Amino acid sequence: xxxxxxxxxxxxxxxxxxxxxxxxxxxxxxxxxxxxxxxxxxxxxxxxxxxxxxxxxxxxxxxxxxxxxxxxxxxxxxxxxxxxxxxxxxxxxxxxxxxxxxxxxxxxxxxxxxxxxxxxxxxxxxxxxxxxxxxxxxxxxxxxxxxxxxxxxxxxxxxxxxxxxxxxxxxxxxxxxxxxxxxxxxxxxxxxxxxxxxxxxxxxxxxxxxxxxxxxxxxxxxxxxxxxxxxxxxxxxxxxxxxxxxxxxxxxxxxxxxxxxxxxxxxxxxxxxxxxxxxxxxxxxxxxxxxxxxxxxxxxxxxx
Amino acid sequence: xxxxxxxxxxxxxxxxxxxxxxxxxxxxxxxxxxxxxxxxxxxxxxxxxxxxxxxxxxxxxxxxxxxxxxxxxxxxxxxxxxxxxxxxxxxxxxxxxxxxxxxxxxxxxxxxxxxxxxxxxxxxxxxxxxxxxxxxxxxxxxxxxxxxxxxxxxxxxxxxxxxxxxxxxxxxxxxxxxxxxxxxxxxxxxxxxxxxxxxxxxxxxxxxxxxxxxxxxxxxxxxxxxxxxxxxxxxxxxxxxxxxxxxxxxxxxxxxxxxxxxxxxxxxxxxxxxxxxxxxxxxxxxxxxxxxxxxx
Numbered sequence: 001x002x003x004x005x006x007x008x009x010x011x012x013x014x015x016x017x018x019x020x021x022x023x024x025x026x027x028x029x030x031x032x033x034x035x036x037x038x039x040x041x042x043x044x045x046x047x048x049x050x051x052x053x054x055x056x057x058x059x060x061x062x063x064x065x066x067x068x069x070x071x072x073x074x075x076x077x078x079x080x081x082x083x084x085x086x087x088x089x090x091x092x093x094x095x096x097x098x099x100x101x102x103x104x105x106x107x108x109x110x111x112x113x114x115x116x117x118x119x120x121x122x123x124x125x126x127x128x129x130x131x132x133x134x135x136x137x138x139x140x141x142x143x144x145x146x147x148x149x150x151x152x153x154x155x156x157x158x159x160x161x162x163x164x165x166x167x168x169x170x171x172x173x174x175x176x177x178x179x180x181x182x183x184x185x186x187x188x189x190x191x192x193x194x195x196x197x198x199x200x201x202x203x204x205x206x207x208x209x210x211x212x213x214x215x216x217x218x219x220x221x222x223x224x225x226x227x228x229x230x231x232x233x234x235x236x237x238x239x240x241x242x243x244x245x246x247x248x249x250x251x252x253x254x255x256x257x258x259x260x261x262x263x264x265x266x267x268x269x270x271x272x273x274x275x276x277x278x279x280x281x282x283x284x285x286x287x288x289x290x291x292x293x294x295x296x297x298x299x300x301x302x303x304x
Numbered sequence: 305x306x307x308x309x310x311x312x313x314x315x316x317x318x319x320x321x322x323x324x325x326x327x328x329x330x331x332x333x334x335x336x337x338x339x340x341x342x343x344x345x346x347x348x349x350x351x352x353x354x355x356x357x358x359x360x361x362x363x364x365x366x367x368x369x370x371x372x373x374x375x376x377x378x379x380x381x382x383x384x385x386x387x388x389x390x391x392x393x394x395x396x397x398x399x400x401x402x403x404x405x406x407x408x409x410x411x412x413x414x415x416x417x418x419x420x421x422x423x424x425x426x427x428x429x430x431x432x433x434x435x436x437x438x439x440x441x442x443x444x445x446x447x448x449x450x451x452x453x454x455x456x457x458x459x460x461x462x463x464x465x466x467x468x469x470x471x472x473x474x475x476x477x478x479x480x481x482x483x484x485x486x487x488x489x490x491x492x493x494x495x496x497x498x499x500x501x502x503x504x505x506x507x508x509x510x511x512x513x514x515x516x517x518x519x520x521x522x523x524x525x526x527x528x529x530x531x532x533x534x535x536x537x538x539x540x541x542x543x544x545x546x547x548x549x550x551x552x553x554x555x556x557x558x559x560x561x562x563x564x565x566x567x568x569x570x571x572x573x574x575x576x577x578x579x580x581x582x583x584x585x586x587x588x589x590x591x592x593x594x595x596x597x598x599x600x
Contacts, residue, residue, distance in 0.1 A: 064495050066473045074498070133508075138515055147465040147518050150501055229508075232501040233472075247501050257472050257504055260383050263409055264390070 042277045049274030052267050058274070063235035063249070065258060070271045074235045076278065078152070078248035081238045082231065083221045085156035086163060090220075091213050093160070094167030095202075098212075101168070102175040103197050121165035129229030132158040137230060146245040150232030153244050158226045163216035170215055174208020175201060207293050214290030218283050221252075228253035251279045344575040346374040350384020350397030351476050352506060353425060353524040354564055358397055360590045361583055372575050381476030388569050389413055394576055396567040399425065399476030399524070410569075417567040422583055424597040426525040426548035427481060427560040430509075430532040432517040437461040439536040439545035442488055442559055448520060449486050451497030456518070468500040469509045469521035480562050481522055525549075526595030553597040561597070 050058065053070050060071030101113050136157060137149030144153070178201050186196035202209070232247025235254075255272050262269040348358055355378035362374045379387075384396035389410045402410075402417055410417050429445060431437060437459055440448075447453045448466055456464045471478045487494050503509045509521040514531045521532075525548050528534060536545035539559045552558035572580050584599070591598040 062495075062498065064473070066479070067493070067495060069495075133511070141516065148467040148501065148512065148516055150512065228504060233503070234499050234501045236498040247499070249502070257502070258474060260379055260386075260474065262382075263386055263406065266405075 039280065042273060042280055045270060046273035046275075046277035049267070049270040052270060058271070061237050063254070065268045065271065068267070070268075071235075072251075072271070072275055072278070074237050075249055075251045075254050075275060077238050078231070078235075079221055079250040079252070079279070079282075081243060081248060082152050082155045082159060082227065082250055083217060085152065085244060086159035086220045087213065087217055089156060090160035090163045090167055090216055094164050094212065094216065095171050095209055097164070097168045098171035098175055098209075099197060099202065102172050103201060104193075117165050117168050120161075121169075125162060125223060125226040126229070128158050128162060129226035132226060132230040140245075144245060148232060148247065150230055150247050151245050152231060152238060152248040155227050155231035155248070155250070156244075158230055159220040159223055162223055162226065163220045166219050167212045167216040170212035171205075171209045174205040174212065177208065178204045207296065210293050211290045214286050214293070218286045218290075221286070222279070222283055224252040224256045228256055233257065251275050255279075344372045346372065346395065346576060346579065347393040348374055348395040348397065348566075349377045349379060349387050349393045350395075351381040351399040351564070352378040353381075353399040353475075353477055353527070354397040354422075354566075356526065357423060357564075357591065357594050357596055360594055361587050364587070364590060365579060365582055369575075369578075372579065374579070380472070380474040381479075382474040385410075385417075385567065388415065388417060388567060391415060391569070394569055395580075396569075398565045398567060399562065400479045401565065402567060415569045416571070417569065418571055420566045420568070420580055420584065421563040421599065422566045423564045423588070423591045423599060424553055425562055425564050426553045426558055426597060427477065427485075427522055427562065428525050428528045428534045428548045429520065429522050429537060429560075430513050430528055430534055431520050432513060432515075433531065433533045434517055435461060435533065437535065438533075439538065441538045441541050442485060443541070445537070446486050446488055446494070449481075449496050449500065450494050451499060462517075464518050466520055467512075467516060467518040468497060469512055469519055470496055470500045470502055471506070471509070471523070472502045472504055477522070477524060481560075484562070485522075485560055524596075528595070550592060550597045554600055564596070 049070075058070055059073050060069070061073050062069040062071040063074055097117075101110055101117075105113060132154055133150075137151075137154050139149070140146055140151055140154050140157075141149035146153075182200055182204055183196055186200040187193070191199065227250050231250060231253065233249045233253055234247035235249040236246065238244075238246070238248050255276055258268070259272055262272060348362070355376060358376045362376055366372060366374065381396075381398035381400050384393065385398055385402055385406050387393045388396040389406060391413060396417070402419065407417060429440065435456070437456060440459060444453065444459055448459070449468055449470075451468075453459060454466055456462050456466055470481070473479075482496065483489065486496060501512070503512065503521075506523050506527045509523055510527065510529055510532060513519045513521045514529070534547055536547045537559055538545045544557070546552050546557045546559070548558050548561070553561040566580070566583070568576060568580065588598040
């Protein structure tokens with residue numbers, strides 16, 4: 001059919017553009033859809049646990065799933081303890097590293113450090129777990145006088161190492177977004193470089209740095225393999241001052257260790273999904289908190 | 305410009321296509337029906353205690369019968385039996401008897417588990433080689449694992465805390481140890497102390513016992529390495545302390561020994577029946593080599 005070529009190609013272009021747009025939109029929506037499906041799946045498999053097991057058993061302190069004792073409290077507290085200690089170690093270290101890489105290091109050092117930090121993020125967790133089990137655990141036992149090297153602290157150290165790359169790169173992005181004029185103004189006022197960094201640049205980037213903490217925490221609480229290898233997996237209540245030098249059992253390690261064994265549809269099976277549900281909600285809460293920090297920042301006018 | 309309705313329709317079609325793809329893929333990847341023509345493939349899974357023995361059997365058997373291929377994986381007795389219930393394996397290895405509810409679950413899926421005792425295993429209680437303690441009674445081991453005894457001094461050792469090591473609760477060894485050592489074969493609700501470290505593997509227990517002088521662990525005799533020290537065990541305080549070995553298991557003097565099982569999905573036939581017969585006959589030669597105890 002003879003038609004004006006210009007008009008036809010324009011129509012073709014608009015058609016292909018529409019197709020691409022649709023595809024992108026679908027992919028975007030499907031990501032959210034998959035999260036929703038996972039949540040729905042966890043709900044249907046996990047909620048029966050809250051009906052099949054009396055709540056005082058489910059939130060009791062004894063986790064002996066093969067003897068019908070499903071006290072998930074030690075697991076919850078174990079996860080929280082390991083994650084919090086990991087953050088206490090990783091957050092200052094990560095922010096300091098980000099400050100160094102962004103503000104202090106000369107150009108050549110920055111170009112060397114950034115890829116190395118990215119390599120850090122790529123180390124498989126099972127390798128780190130092995131490293132923790134063989135090298136770190138004996139050090140913790142002999143130098144800190146713990147009865148065994150497989151402790152909450154060992155787990156926290158490995159997790160801190162794993163969360164570092166996330167914290168460093170997010171914090172570094174936040175520092176990067178602080179306008180050059182802030183630094184110039186600080187220096188022009190007679191502040192030293194250190195005073196400028198500590199009193200001007202870091203406070204200006206604080207919401208981004210807070211987000212780094214949140215994302216690092218999300219990374220730490222969900223980690224499984226390394227934690228399973230180094231924390232000893234004893235489902236004891238991590239209370240008291242010595243809890244950090246005693247073994248703990250985290251929610252993730254419990255799910256990983258026990259899910260392969262359970263008969264599908266049994267109470268134990270549903271309880272494991274219930275634990276996964278608690279974990280999911282926790283991670284969701286952390287992520288939402290970090291998102292709200294980010295949105296608040298936008299509303300305030302773009303300054304990180 | 306495309307009409308909005310047409311756009312919606314296309315979007316819907318795409319979504320449907322995606323959904324259809326998602327729905328059909330599990331079916332197309334479903335297990336291919338066994339073709340008994342040339343090569344026979346037997347799936348064998350379960351107890352980590354048995355996995356090395358099962359591998360040795362497969363190696364020896366396929367050397368004589370190259371037409372049969374058998375794949376062996378571990379994971380724990382519960383894992384193997386669960387796989388049999390779900391119909392994905394032909395043989396489940398277990399270091400404990402099948403539970404009543406597992407049996408019922410299998411029957412509900414149309415699978416009748418058939419039990420074979422294929423070897424015996426002694427459970428060794430191990431400590432660090434430099435630990436001066438060499439012998440314990442069953443009662444002492446029970447008290448240690450329930451947390452009643454927490455220092456080696458209380459059983460004649462050094463002034464050190466005791467670190468308890470155990471396998472994960474999906475392990476048949478764990479179940480056997482809990483019922484026959486901690487509860488000493490009696491009906492009770494005794495449980496392992498919450499301070500017990502649950503190790504995901506035999507190697508995890510071995511590694512910790514080798515490097516930690518506070519540790520006590522237990523594992524199948526076949527898994528004890530020379531770098532760990534086995535304890536001699538007495539049934540009652542007055543009775544002789546006995547180290548685990550083939551002899552002491554067969555004459556019944558070592559108190560913690562158990563049968564090892566294979567469960568087939570239904571009465572075995574064809575190649576599977578030949579293999580099981582071989583395991584119970586000639587296969588017993590391999591049992592001793594791996595530190596297990598052959599059937600009497």
